[in-house]
Amino acid sequence: MSTRMTADERREQILAAATHAFAEHGFAGTTTDQVARVAGVSQPYVVRLFGTKKQLFQTVLERICGAILEAFEAVPPGPDAAEQLGQAYVGLVHDRDLLRVLMHGFMAGSDPELGALARRTLVRTFALFQELTGQGTEAARNFVAAGMLINVMMATEFPQHGAEPGVEELLVCMLGEKTAAELAGATR
Template sequence: MTADERREQILDAATTAFAEHGYAGTTTDEVARAAGVSQPYVVRLFGSKHDLFAAVLARICGAIIASFERVEPGPDAARALGDVYVRLLADRDKLRVLMHGFVSGSDPTFGLQARRTLVRAFEIFRELTGQGDEAARNFVASGMLINVLLAAEAPEHASEPGVGELLACAVGADAAAELITDAA
């Protein structure tokens, strides 16, 4: 396995660990065991747990922005951006890490990454759709609502009063039906 492949393997293991246990509840020992490497190797590659989490968060945020940037500009761009986002966050590990990163915004590194990602999503929406600040704000705000609903396992609990309706309002009826089916 190449060094780059090993690094990706560690980032995958770290994504799962941080998603399951949060930043505070995850150790580099756990990540190393899950990745099948030694803890000193993880530290040698990433420096610290903080730097490892920053790398995982940057990877997820980078994937979101890269996916947004591949959307074609035009009248269908707003819907395409929303569809891309819902598909990306169907990976619950990535979603949970993203949420941990956002709520850890008081950390200068994590906060900067979160703010840059939100700002870039806002900019991309305006660039691709030609719509103004209000529509872009609604897109970003809807994205955060989607994050919270998925983190709260709304698709798994769509039969609870109001949950399915709110999920459908947030992501659209078709996407909600798909999320609910996938969760079953």
């Protein structure tokens, strides 16, 4: 006898399917029907729970931005905070779906709601870095900029292409030898 999923479990199943679909195909290339098929539910059920495709994407993006900020907010303030913030972010980049949806969300910044969410996340990251590390705006800018470059590198599969000229050098420069090697090993 199989156990029926609760409404919360079904919602989580749909959000996981949507995260993967949006990561693979972007906002424009994903349909609520694709999400429903992956989740094993009907398309009208997806629409009933989340409304429009944009509302579903916004829910997924809000969860991702929330997870990033939650990881940063868990870092204690102090002299090791900058390194710990970096490690917290590197821990998140192992989830390619997270990164790819984040990139799609930031590219959809001209949409009023999605743009506001992206801006709030970047501004909060900038402020958190300063609060937790005691460092100024230049260091915070470098942290946010490095994070965005890491997003791009991971979204374009840098660890899988370390043999290409310059790829390994930039990966090691951004992440350090140990983390670069870990990521390259995780993708093989």
